[in-house]
Amino acid sequence: MVEKKEAAFNIFKHNLVPKYTKLKPEELNGLFQQYNISPKQLPKLCMKDPVAKELELQPGDVVKIISKSQTVKERVFYRVVISG
Amino acid sequence: MIDEYINRGVPEPLVRGLVKEAEDVKLTKAEIKKALDRLENEYKDAYISPGEAIGVITAESFGEPGTQMTLNTFHFAGVAELNVTLGLPRLIELFDARSNVSTPAMEIYLDKAYTKENKDVKKVASLIKETKFREVASEFVINVLKLQVEVTLNKKNMADLHITEAKILEALQSGLKGVVVKQSKDGIIVLKPSSVEEDLKEVYKLREKAKECFIKGVKKISYVIPIKIGNEFVILASGSNLAGVLSLKEVDATRTITNNIHETAEVLGIDAAREAIIYEAEKVIKNQGLDIDVRHIMFIADLMTNTGKVKGITRSGITGEKESVLARASFETPIKHIINAALVGEIDPLDSVIENVIVNQPIPLGTGLPSLVAKMKNARI
Numbered sequence: 363m364v365e366k367k368e369a370a371f372n373i374f375k376h377n378l379v380p381k382y383t384k385l386k387p388e389e390l391n392g393l394f395q396q397y398n399i400s401p402k403q404l405p406k407l408c409m410k411d412p413v414a415k416e417l418e419l420q421p422g423d424v425v426k427i428i429s430k431s432q433t434v435k436e437r438v439f440y441r442v443v444i445s446g
Numbered sequence: 447m448i449d450e451y452i453n454r455g456v457p458e459p460l461v462r463g464l465v466k467e468a469e470d471v472k473l474t475k476a477e478i479k480k481a482l483d484r485l486e487n488e489y490k491d492a493y494i495s496p497g498e499a500i501g502v503i504t505a506e507s508f509g510e511p512g513t514q515m516t517l518n519t520f521h522f523a524g525v526a527e528l529n530v531t532l533g534l535p536r537l538i539e540l541f542d543a544r545s546n547v548s549t550p551a552m553e554i555y556l557d558k559a560y561t562k563e564n565k566d567v568k569k570v571a572s573l574i575k576e577t578k579f580r581e582v583a584s585e586f587v588i589n590v591l592k593l594q595v596e597v598t599l600n601k602k603n604m605a606d607l608h609i610t611e612a613k614i615l616e617a618l619q620s621g622l623k624g625v626v627v628k629q630s631k632d633g634i635i636v637l638k639p640s641s642v643e644e645d646l647k648e649v650y651k652l653r654e655k656a657k658e659c660f661i662k663g664v665k666k667i668s669y670v671i672p673i674k675i676g677n678e679f680v681i682l683a684s685g686s687n688l689a690g691v692l693s694l695k696e697v698d699a700t701r702t703i704t705n706n707i708h709e710t711a712e713v714l715g716i717d718a719a720r721e722a723i724i725y726e727a728e729k730v731i732k733n734q735g736l737d738i739d740v741r742h743i744m745f746i747a748d749l750m751t752n753t754g755k756v757k758g759i760t761r762s763g764i765t766g767e768k769e770s771v772l773a774r775a776s777f778e779t780p781i782k783h784i785i786n787a788a789l790v791g792e793i794d795p796l797d798s799v800i801e802n803v804i805v806n807q808p809i810p811l812g813t814g815l816p817s818l819v820a821k822m823k824n825a826r827i
Contacts, residue, residue, distance in 0.1 A: 376714055405751075429717060
Protein backbone atom coordinates (compact mmCIF):
# COMPACT_ATOMS: atom_id res chain seq x y z
CA MET A 363 0.00 0.00 0.00
CA VAL A 364 2.66 2.48 1.08
CA GLU A 365 4.92 1.69 -1.83
CA LYS A 366 2.12 2.26 -4.29
CA LYS A 367 1.59 5.72 -2.88
CA GLU A 368 5.23 6.62 -3.32
CA ALA A 369 5.22 5.51 -6.93
CA ALA A 370 2.81 8.34 -7.77
CA PHE A 371 5.78 10.50 -8.73
CA ASN A 372 9.30 9.77 -9.81
CA ILE A 373 11.80 11.27 -7.40
CA PHE A 374 14.64 11.03 -9.92
CA LYS A 375 12.87 13.49 -12.19
CA HIS A 376 12.88 16.18 -9.51
CA ASN A 377 15.29 19.05 -10.09
CA LEU A 378 16.75 18.79 -6.60
CA VAL A 379 17.69 15.13 -7.01
CA PRO A 380 21.05 14.49 -8.68
CA LYS A 381 22.00 11.57 -10.92
CA TYR A 382 22.92 8.36 -9.08
CA THR A 383 24.85 5.42 -10.47
CA LYS A 384 25.78 2.37 -8.47
CA LEU A 385 29.44 1.45 -8.80
CA LYS A 386 30.29 -2.11 -9.81
CA PRO A 387 32.34 -4.06 -7.22
CA GLU A 388 35.40 -4.07 -9.52
CA GLU A 389 35.33 -0.25 -9.73
CA LEU A 390 35.52 0.21 -5.98
CA ASN A 391 39.24 -0.50 -5.48
CA GLY A 392 40.20 1.98 -8.17
CA LEU A 393 38.16 4.66 -6.45
CA PHE A 394 39.65 4.01 -3.03
CA GLN A 395 43.18 3.99 -4.45
CA GLN A 396 42.63 7.16 -6.46
CA TYR A 397 41.74 9.15 -3.35
CA ASN A 398 43.76 7.01 -0.91
CA ILE A 399 40.80 6.45 1.40
CA SER A 400 38.85 3.66 3.02
CA PRO A 401 35.10 3.27 2.45
CA LYS A 402 34.49 4.53 5.98
CA GLN A 403 35.73 7.98 5.01
CA LEU A 404 33.14 8.51 2.27
CA PRO A 405 29.96 10.48 2.92
CA LYS A 406 27.10 8.19 3.91
CA LEU A 407 23.76 7.30 2.41
CA CYS A 408 21.22 5.74 4.75
CA MET A 409 19.27 2.62 3.81
CA LYS A 410 16.10 4.48 4.81
CA ASP A 411 16.82 7.21 2.27
CA PRO A 412 14.19 7.23 -0.50
CA VAL A 413 16.94 7.09 -3.10
CA ALA A 414 18.48 3.97 -1.55
CA LYS A 415 15.05 2.36 -1.35
CA GLU A 416 14.23 3.20 -4.93
CA LEU A 417 17.53 1.83 -6.26
CA GLU A 418 17.38 -1.16 -3.87
CA LEU A 419 20.87 -0.53 -2.51
CA GLN A 420 22.50 -2.71 0.12
CA PRO A 421 24.89 -1.61 2.91
CA GLY A 422 28.41 -1.39 1.53
CA ASP A 423 27.34 -0.32 -1.95
CA VAL A 424 28.95 2.84 -3.27
CA VAL A 425 27.03 5.26 -5.47
CA LYS A 426 28.50 7.87 -7.75
CA ILE A 427 26.55 11.11 -7.62
CA ILE A 428 26.65 13.73 -10.34
CA SER A 429 24.86 16.88 -9.35
CA LYS A 430 24.54 20.26 -11.00
CA SER A 431 26.58 22.95 -9.34
CA GLN A 432 26.77 26.70 -9.66
CA THR A 433 30.55 26.78 -9.44
CA VAL A 434 31.58 23.77 -11.49
CA LYS A 435 29.07 22.56 -14.02
CA GLU A 436 29.00 19.03 -12.71
CA ARG A 437 29.98 18.05 -9.22
CA VAL A 438 30.97 14.42 -8.83
CA PHE A 439 31.12 12.74 -5.49
CA TYR A 440 30.42 9.40 -3.83
CA ARG A 441 28.37 8.03 -0.99
CA VAL A 442 28.65 4.69 0.72
CA VAL A 443 25.40 3.01 1.79
CA ILE A 444 25.05 2.27 5.49
CA SER A 445 22.30 0.54 7.39
CA GLY A 446 20.09 2.74 9.50
CA MET B 447 41.45 20.95 -27.12
CA ILE B 448 38.78 22.06 -24.68
CA ASP B 449 38.24 18.54 -23.36
CA GLU B 450 41.92 18.21 -22.60
CA TYR B 451 41.73 21.02 -20.06
CA ILE B 452 38.44 19.82 -18.61
CA ASN B 453 39.92 16.37 -18.11
CA ARG B 454 42.80 17.93 -16.21
CA GLY B 455 40.33 19.30 -13.70
CA VAL B 456 39.64 22.86 -14.87
CA PRO B 457 35.88 23.50 -14.44
CA GLU B 458 33.91 23.33 -17.65
CA PRO B 459 32.13 26.71 -17.32
CA LEU B 460 35.51 28.47 -16.96
CA VAL B 461 37.05 26.81 -20.01
CA ARG B 462 34.02 27.27 -22.22
CA GLY B 463 33.55 30.85 -21.07
CA LEU B 464 37.14 31.73 -21.89
CA VAL B 465 37.03 30.07 -25.30
CA LYS B 466 33.81 31.89 -26.15
CA GLU B 467 35.28 35.26 -25.17
CA ALA B 468 38.45 34.49 -27.10
CA GLU B 469 36.54 33.60 -30.24
CA ASP B 470 34.54 36.81 -29.96
CA VAL B 471 37.71 38.89 -30.14
CA LYS B 472 39.09 36.58 -32.86
CA LEU B 473 42.19 35.18 -31.17
CA THR B 474 44.22 32.61 -33.06
CA LYS B 475 44.34 29.00 -31.94
CA ALA B 476 47.82 29.38 -30.48
CA GLU B 477 46.73 32.42 -28.52
CA ILE B 478 43.69 30.60 -27.16
CA LYS B 479 45.94 27.77 -26.05
CA LYS B 480 48.20 30.24 -24.31
CA ALA B 481 45.21 31.78 -22.55
CA LEU B 482 43.97 28.36 -21.50
CA ASP B 483 47.38 27.46 -20.08
CA ARG B 484 47.33 30.69 -18.09
CA LEU B 485 43.79 29.86 -16.92
CA GLU B 486 44.86 26.43 -15.77
CA ASN B 487 47.75 27.88 -13.80
CA GLU B 488 45.58 30.55 -12.20
CA TYR B 489 42.98 27.96 -11.35
CA LYS B 490 45.45 25.60 -9.73
CA ASP B 491 47.00 28.50 -7.81
CA ALA B 492 43.60 29.20 -6.34
CA TYR B 493 43.35 25.73 -4.81
CA ILE B 494 42.91 25.71 -1.07
CA SER B 495 46.12 24.41 0.44
CA PRO B 496 46.03 21.59 2.98
CA GLY B 497 45.75 22.90 6.51
CA GLU B 498 43.76 25.99 5.53
CA ALA B 499 41.10 26.71 8.13
CA ILE B 500 38.14 26.86 5.76
CA GLY B 501 35.64 26.38 8.57
CA VAL B 502 36.81 29.57 10.24
CA ILE B 503 36.70 31.44 6.93
CA THR B 504 33.14 30.24 6.41
CA ALA B 505 32.20 31.28 9.93
CA GLU B 506 33.67 34.74 9.39
CA SER B 507 32.00 35.07 6.02
CA PHE B 508 28.64 34.40 7.63
CA GLY B 509 29.40 36.29 10.80
CA GLU B 510 30.09 39.71 9.38
CA PRO B 511 26.97 40.02 7.18
CA GLY B 512 25.07 38.34 10.00
CA THR B 513 25.70 41.30 12.27
CA GLN B 514 24.03 43.52 9.72
CA MET B 515 21.16 41.11 9.43
CA THR B 516 20.41 41.24 13.14
CA LEU B 517 19.29 44.84 12.82
CA ASN B 518 16.39 43.95 10.61
CA THR B 519 15.41 40.79 12.40
CA PHE B 520 11.86 39.51 12.72
CA HIS B 521 10.65 41.27 9.67
CA PHE B 522 7.99 39.55 7.75
CA ALA B 523 7.79 39.92 4.04
CA GLY B 524 6.09 38.13 1.25
CA VAL B 525 3.38 38.27 -1.27
CA ALA B 526 -0.10 39.34 -0.18
CA GLU B 527 -1.08 37.77 3.13
CA LEU B 528 1.51 35.02 3.10
CA ASN B 529 4.03 35.48 5.90
CA VAL B 530 7.47 33.96 5.65
CA THR B 531 10.21 34.24 8.28
CA LEU B 532 13.30 35.81 6.80
CA GLY B 533 16.59 37.24 7.93
CA LEU B 534 18.64 35.93 10.79
CA PRO B 535 15.89 33.91 12.52
CA ARG B 536 15.36 31.93 9.33
CA LEU B 537 19.10 31.42 8.85
CA ILE B 538 19.47 30.14 12.41
CA GLU B 539 16.48 27.88 11.97
CA LEU B 540 17.97 26.54 8.74
CA PHE B 541 21.45 25.80 10.07
CA ASP B 542 20.10 24.37 13.32
CA ALA B 543 18.00 22.06 11.11
CA ARG B 544 14.93 22.50 13.29
CA SER B 545 12.24 20.04 12.40
CA ASN B 546 9.48 22.56 13.13
CA VAL B 547 9.84 25.36 10.63
CA SER B 548 8.21 28.50 12.02
CA THR B 549 6.53 29.33 8.73
CA PRO B 550 6.35 26.25 6.55
CA ALA B 551 5.75 27.16 2.93
CA MET B 552 5.79 25.57 -0.48
CA GLU B 553 6.35 26.78 -4.01
CA ILE B 554 4.05 24.70 -6.15
CA TYR B 555 4.62 24.69 -9.89
CA LEU B 556 1.85 23.39 -12.08
CA ASP B 557 1.77 21.02 -14.98
CA LYS B 558 1.91 22.87 -18.31
CA ALA B 559 -1.75 22.17 -19.06
CA TYR B 560 -2.89 24.16 -16.02
CA THR B 561 -0.68 27.24 -16.09
CA LYS B 562 -2.36 29.16 -18.91
CA GLU B 563 -5.77 30.09 -17.60
CA ASN B 564 -6.61 31.75 -14.35
CA LYS B 565 -9.64 29.49 -13.96
CA ASP B 566 -7.57 26.29 -14.12
CA VAL B 567 -5.07 27.61 -11.62
CA LYS B 568 -7.82 28.48 -9.16
CA LYS B 569 -9.28 25.01 -9.53
CA VAL B 570 -5.94 23.36 -8.79
CA ALA B 571 -5.43 25.73 -5.85
CA SER B 572 -8.74 24.64 -4.33
CA LEU B 573 -7.69 21.04 -4.91
CA ILE B 574 -4.48 21.55 -2.95
CA LYS B 575 -5.83 23.56 -0.05
CA GLU B 576 -6.91 21.47 2.93
CA THR B 577 -10.64 21.83 3.51
CA LYS B 578 -12.08 21.06 6.91
CA PHE B 579 -15.69 20.23 7.68
CA ARG B 580 -16.46 23.57 9.33
CA GLU B 581 -15.59 25.40 6.11
CA VAL B 582 -18.50 23.80 4.27
CA ALA B 583 -20.94 23.84 7.20
CA SER B 584 -22.95 26.84 8.31
CA GLU B 585 -24.23 25.55 11.64
CA PHE B 586 -23.40 22.87 14.21
CA VAL B 587 -26.34 22.17 16.50
CA ILE B 588 -26.33 19.75 19.42
CA ASN B 589 -29.62 17.95 19.85
CA VAL B 590 -29.70 17.26 23.58
CA LEU B 591 -32.75 15.00 23.45
CA LYS B 592 -31.47 12.68 20.76
CA LEU B 593 -27.82 13.06 21.81
CA GLN B 594 -26.59 13.87 18.34
CA VAL B 595 -24.96 16.65 16.33
CA GLU B 596 -26.93 18.17 13.47
CA VAL B 597 -25.01 20.04 10.82
CA THR B 598 -26.44 22.37 8.19
CA LEU B 599 -24.31 22.61 5.06
CA ASN B 600 -23.24 25.86 3.44
CA LYS B 601 -24.19 25.39 -0.21
CA LYS B 602 -22.34 28.47 -1.43
CA ASN B 603 -19.01 27.45 0.06
CA MET B 604 -19.49 23.95 -1.25
CA ALA B 605 -19.94 25.27 -4.78
CA ASP B 606 -16.86 27.49 -4.43
CA LEU B 607 -14.75 24.55 -3.32
CA HIS B 608 -16.24 22.10 -5.83
CA ILE B 609 -17.50 19.66 -3.21
CA THR B 610 -20.61 17.50 -3.44
CA GLU B 611 -22.72 16.24 -0.54
CA ALA B 612 -21.83 12.64 -1.30
CA LYS B 613 -18.13 13.49 -1.00
CA ILE B 614 -18.65 15.12 2.38
CA LEU B 615 -20.55 12.10 3.69
CA GLU B 616 -17.82 9.79 2.48
CA ALA B 617 -15.07 11.90 4.05
CA LEU B 618 -16.92 12.07 7.37
CA GLN B 619 -17.46 8.34 7.40
CA SER B 620 -13.75 7.63 6.99
CA GLY B 621 -12.56 10.57 9.07
CA LEU B 622 -14.68 10.05 12.19
CA LYS B 623 -14.31 6.63 13.76
CA GLY B 624 -17.10 5.19 15.92
CA VAL B 625 -19.67 7.63 14.62
CA VAL B 626 -22.84 6.98 12.66
CA VAL B 627 -23.15 9.49 9.82
CA LYS B 628 -26.57 9.95 8.23
CA GLN B 629 -28.28 12.51 6.07
CA SER B 630 -31.85 13.41 6.83
CA LYS B 631 -34.36 14.27 4.13
CA ASP B 632 -34.05 18.02 4.49
CA GLY B 633 -30.29 17.90 3.81
CA ILE B 634 -29.11 18.07 7.42
CA ILE B 635 -26.19 15.80 8.29
CA VAL B 636 -26.69 13.91 11.54
CA LEU B 637 -23.70 12.63 13.53
CA LYS B 638 -24.35 10.19 16.37
CA PRO B 639 -21.79 8.40 18.53
CA SER B 640 -22.24 4.69 18.03
CA SER B 641 -20.93 3.71 21.47
CA VAL B 642 -23.45 2.26 23.94
CA GLU B 643 -22.82 4.62 26.82
CA GLU B 644 -23.96 7.86 25.31
CA ASP B 645 -23.61 10.97 27.34
CA LEU B 646 -23.72 14.63 26.55
CA LYS B 647 -19.99 15.10 27.02
CA GLU B 648 -19.28 12.66 24.21
CA VAL B 649 -21.57 14.61 21.91
CA TYR B 650 -19.79 17.86 22.70
CA LYS B 651 -16.46 16.23 21.99
CA LEU B 652 -17.81 14.88 18.74
CA ARG B 653 -18.90 18.33 17.62
CA GLU B 654 -15.41 19.75 18.11
CA LYS B 655 -13.87 16.77 16.36
CA ALA B 656 -16.26 17.03 13.46
CA LYS B 657 -15.38 20.69 12.89
CA GLU B 658 -11.75 19.73 12.24
CA CYS B 659 -12.59 16.68 10.14
CA PHE B 660 -10.62 16.49 6.92
CA ILE B 661 -12.83 16.71 3.83
CA LYS B 662 -10.55 17.17 0.85
CA GLY B 663 -7.30 18.66 -0.39
CA VAL B 664 -3.75 18.00 0.79
CA LYS B 665 -3.33 17.74 4.55
CA LYS B 666 -1.41 20.54 6.32
CA ILE B 667 -1.72 23.01 3.43
CA SER B 668 -3.63 25.75 5.19
CA TYR B 669 -3.49 28.59 2.73
CA VAL B 670 -2.84 28.99 -1.00
CA ILE B 671 -2.38 31.96 -3.28
CA PRO B 672 -1.76 31.74 -7.01
CA ILE B 673 0.71 34.34 -8.26
CA LYS B 674 2.20 34.99 -11.65
CA ILE B 675 5.96 34.58 -12.05
CA GLY B 676 7.13 35.42 -15.55
CA ASN B 677 4.42 34.07 -17.77
CA GLU B 678 3.26 31.16 -15.71
CA PHE B 679 1.16 30.77 -12.60
CA VAL B 680 2.77 29.43 -9.45
CA ILE B 681 0.90 28.58 -6.28
CA LEU B 682 2.47 29.69 -3.02
CA ALA B 683 1.20 27.66 -0.11
CA SER B 684 1.58 28.09 3.59
CA GLY B 685 1.96 24.75 5.30
CA SER B 686 4.01 21.96 3.87
CA ASN B 687 3.30 18.47 2.63
CA LEU B 688 5.74 17.61 -0.14
CA ALA B 689 4.74 13.98 -0.66
CA GLY B 690 1.06 14.86 -0.79
CA VAL B 691 1.46 17.69 -3.25
CA LEU B 692 3.89 15.87 -5.53
CA SER B 693 1.43 12.97 -5.85
CA LEU B 694 -1.14 15.21 -7.52
CA LYS B 695 -1.11 14.86 -11.27
CA GLU B 696 -1.83 18.58 -11.79
CA VAL B 697 1.46 19.49 -10.11
CA ASP B 698 4.83 19.71 -11.84
CA ALA B 699 6.74 17.14 -9.79
CA THR B 700 10.12 18.30 -11.08
CA ARG B 701 10.17 21.82 -9.64
CA THR B 702 7.80 21.92 -6.67
CA ILE B 703 9.67 22.49 -3.42
CA THR B 704 9.11 23.01 0.29
CA ASN B 705 11.14 25.09 2.74
CA ASN B 706 11.25 22.22 5.24
CA ILE B 707 14.65 20.56 4.90
CA HIS B 708 13.75 17.44 6.87
CA GLU B 709 10.71 16.83 4.72
CA THR B 710 12.78 17.23 1.56
CA ALA B 711 15.25 14.65 2.89
CA GLU B 712 12.44 12.26 3.73
CA VAL B 713 10.72 12.48 0.37
CA LEU B 714 13.52 13.17 -2.12
CA GLY B 715 16.64 11.97 -0.35
CA ILE B 716 19.66 13.46 1.35
CA ASP B 717 21.19 15.07 -1.72
CA ALA B 718 17.97 16.90 -2.47
CA ALA B 719 18.07 18.18 1.11
CA ARG B 720 21.59 19.46 0.49
CA GLU B 721 20.42 21.37 -2.57
CA ALA B 722 17.46 22.68 -0.60
CA ILE B 723 19.71 23.99 2.18
CA ILE B 724 21.80 25.86 -0.37
CA TYR B 725 18.70 27.23 -2.09
CA GLU B 726 17.05 28.39 1.14
CA ALA B 727 20.19 29.95 2.60
CA GLU B 728 20.90 31.80 -0.65
CA LYS B 729 17.32 33.04 -0.72
CA VAL B 730 17.63 34.53 2.78
CA ILE B 731 21.00 36.14 2.08
CA LYS B 732 19.93 37.60 -1.28
CA ASN B 733 16.70 38.86 0.23
CA GLN B 734 18.67 40.84 2.78
CA GLY B 735 20.75 42.39 0.03
CA LEU B 736 23.90 40.65 1.22
CA ASP B 737 26.47 38.72 -0.72
CA ILE B 738 28.10 35.59 0.65
CA ASP B 739 30.01 33.32 -1.72
CA VAL B 740 27.95 30.24 -2.48
CA ARG B 741 30.94 27.99 -1.70
CA HIS B 742 30.59 28.78 1.98
CA ILE B 743 26.94 27.78 1.92
CA MET B 744 27.83 24.62 0.00
CA PHE B 745 30.42 23.78 2.63
CA ILE B 746 27.89 24.06 5.43
CA ALA B 747 25.32 22.09 3.45
CA ASP B 748 27.91 19.35 2.82
CA LEU B 749 28.72 19.21 6.50
CA MET B 750 25.09 18.98 7.48
CA THR B 751 24.29 16.13 5.10
CA ASN B 752 27.58 14.23 5.30
CA THR B 753 26.27 11.52 7.62
CA GLY B 754 23.31 10.65 5.44
CA LYS B 755 20.88 12.42 7.72
CA VAL B 756 20.21 16.13 8.05
CA LYS B 757 22.15 17.29 11.09
CA GLY B 758 22.01 20.82 12.41
CA ILE B 759 24.94 22.75 13.84
CA THR B 760 23.84 22.17 17.44
CA ARG B 761 24.95 20.04 20.34
CA SER B 762 22.54 17.32 19.23
CA GLY B 763 23.71 17.62 15.62
CA ILE B 764 27.21 17.73 14.15
CA THR B 765 28.85 19.48 17.08
CA GLY B 766 27.71 16.68 19.38
CA GLU B 767 29.32 14.10 17.12
CA LYS B 768 32.83 15.45 17.32
CA GLU B 769 35.42 12.88 18.16
CA SER B 770 37.06 14.85 20.97
CA VAL B 771 35.55 15.20 24.45
CA LEU B 772 37.10 18.62 25.00
CA ALA B 773 35.78 19.89 21.68
CA ARG B 774 32.25 18.84 22.57
CA ALA B 775 32.56 20.24 26.08
CA SER B 776 33.76 23.60 24.79
CA PHE B 777 30.57 24.13 22.76
CA GLU B 778 27.60 23.65 25.06
CA THR B 779 26.81 21.84 28.35
CA PRO B 780 30.48 21.16 29.25
CA ILE B 781 29.87 19.39 32.55
CA LYS B 782 27.53 16.83 31.03
CA HIS B 783 30.07 15.92 28.38
CA ILE B 784 33.00 15.68 30.73
CA ILE B 785 31.12 13.56 33.27
CA ASN B 786 29.85 11.18 30.58
CA ALA B 787 33.35 10.86 29.12
CA ALA B 788 34.79 10.15 32.56
CA LEU B 789 32.18 7.46 33.20
CA VAL B 790 33.10 5.44 30.11
CA GLY B 791 36.81 6.27 30.17
CA GLU B 792 36.90 8.09 26.84
CA ILE B 793 40.32 8.90 25.35
CA ASP B 794 40.93 12.24 23.65
CA PRO B 795 43.58 11.90 20.93
CA LEU B 796 43.97 15.72 20.74
CA ASP B 797 44.14 15.76 16.97
CA SER B 798 41.94 18.72 16.19
CA VAL B 799 41.94 22.43 16.87
CA ILE B 800 39.89 23.39 19.89
CA GLU B 801 41.17 20.69 22.25
CA ASN B 802 44.76 21.74 21.51
CA VAL B 803 43.90 25.33 22.30
CA ILE B 804 42.51 24.17 25.61
CA VAL B 805 45.65 22.20 26.55
CA ASN B 806 47.92 24.97 25.21
CA GLN B 807 49.59 23.13 22.34
CA PRO B 808 50.20 24.18 18.74
CA ILE B 809 47.05 23.56 16.71
CA PRO B 810 47.24 21.28 13.66
CA LEU B 811 46.39 24.00 11.16
CA GLY B 812 48.35 25.88 8.53
CA THR B 813 52.02 25.74 9.53
CA GLY B 814 51.12 23.63 12.55
CA LEU B 815 49.96 20.80 10.33
CA PRO B 816 53.10 19.52 8.51
CA SER B 817 54.45 17.78 11.61
CA LEU B 818 51.83 15.17 10.89
CA VAL B 819 53.39 14.49 7.51
CA ALA B 820 57.13 15.01 7.90
CA LYS B 821 59.05 12.53 10.01
CA MET B 822 61.45 14.52 12.15
CA LYS B 823 63.53 11.53 13.25
CA ASN B 824 66.99 12.60 12.08
CA ALA B 825 66.37 16.25 11.53
CA ARG B 826 68.65 18.73 13.22
CA ILE B 827 67.01 21.76 14.65
